[in-house]
Amino acid sequence: MKIALVHHWLVAERGGERVFEALAGLFDSADIFTLVYDPAKIPPALQHRPIHTSLLQHLPRSAAWRRYYLPLFPAATERLNLKGYDLIISSDAATVKGVRTDVGATHVCYCHTPMRYVWNGCDAYRSAVHPIERWALSAVRRRLREWDYEAAQRVTHFVANSKNVQNRIQRYYKRDSILIYPPVDTDRFTIPPGRTQNDFYLLVSQLVPYKRADIVVEAFNECGKPLIIIGDGPERAKLERRARSNIRFAGRRPQAFVVNAMQECKAFVFAGEEDFGIVMVEAQSCGKPVVALGRGGAVEIVEPGVTGVLFCEESAESLLDGIEQLEHAQFDPEQIRTSVLRFGRNRFLREFSEFISRIGSA
Secondary structure, three states: OOEEEEEOOEOOOOHHHHHHHHHHHHOOOOEEEEOOEOOOOOOHHHOOOOEEEOHHHHOOOOOOOHHHHHHHHHHHHHOOOOOOOOEEEEEEOOOHHHOOOOOOOEEEEEEOOOOOOOOOOHHHHHHHOOHHHHHHHHHHHHHHHHHHHHHHOOOOEEEEOOHHHHHHHHHHHOOOOEEOOOOEOOOOOOOOOOOOOOOOEEEEOOOOHHHOHHHHHHHHHHHOOOEEEEOOOOOHHHHHHHOOOOEEEEEOOOHHHHHHHHHHOOEEEEOOOOOOOHHHHHHHHOOOOEEEEOOOOHHHHOOEOOOEEEEOOOOHHHHHHHHHHHHOOOOOHHHHHHHHHHHEHHHHHHHHHHHHHHHHHO
16 A cells, blocks of 8 residues: 655644654655655654655745745645555645545545634634735635635545544534544653752743733733743744743743753643644643643643633633632642543554554455
């Protein structure tokens, strides 16, 4: 069987890329395709693998400016050469679900979320960008929605990364899916022996509009508690200008730094609606409680009063209420860690392998 793996883009090491890395390890002889990649930022396990790219790779600053090329995504996706492949596995939060395949080929899409630019995240992006970008997004949104819906009908089987995304796949694409939670490296994110807990709160996130780091900054500006933010993105400069001295921006850091910060923080905070929320699981694997918005993937991860706090509204005031609840609660680190071991990497590999075997024998 000739197998191709397709990921929307390989320009950083985030949750989606860690899922794709696991898939690449599971299918180690498969060919790899992506719209655009940055050789300096792909996961280490993929650096020895040949990577086939789209026409976007040849455009100016393709990795950094990829969002400006959004109108070209469908054409670039459909021109990826997947002729001759029997099984195509796409890992998608953009358009690669729409790759063209041979008649009779099986296409499994592991969906991180339907494309945010045109579906559930569109308003957040529109409110945060320059007016010219806002106009451009409005101009192409309807056409991209229509293309994305039609592209989703080409997929043979959808796999959702959470119940939250499973509901979106049904709502936007009218397609059924199975649920396989993404892999989390619970062997690396652990409770260290003898480590002293510090008083700072932690946010690890890409700094883009829908992650709502602005709410976290506003809340910690008001309460004055120490906060460390790890991550980078187009929102960083604006957030740094607004932040007070109790908030430190650490920028993009290697995973060892992230693990250490999670092991030492008091709690992890998150104010946006996540598709699933691998980073929240990583924090809980380190025995740390999570304060998160009670929507999306967080409700599948956080057990209120046992492993963290879920606050109700997407606002600084509601987040502050959640922090206040956490300050007056007691949490057992071992119980927190045990609650998320169900999301481990080996479980993902087993469930995905079993699914591929089932559809292959059907």
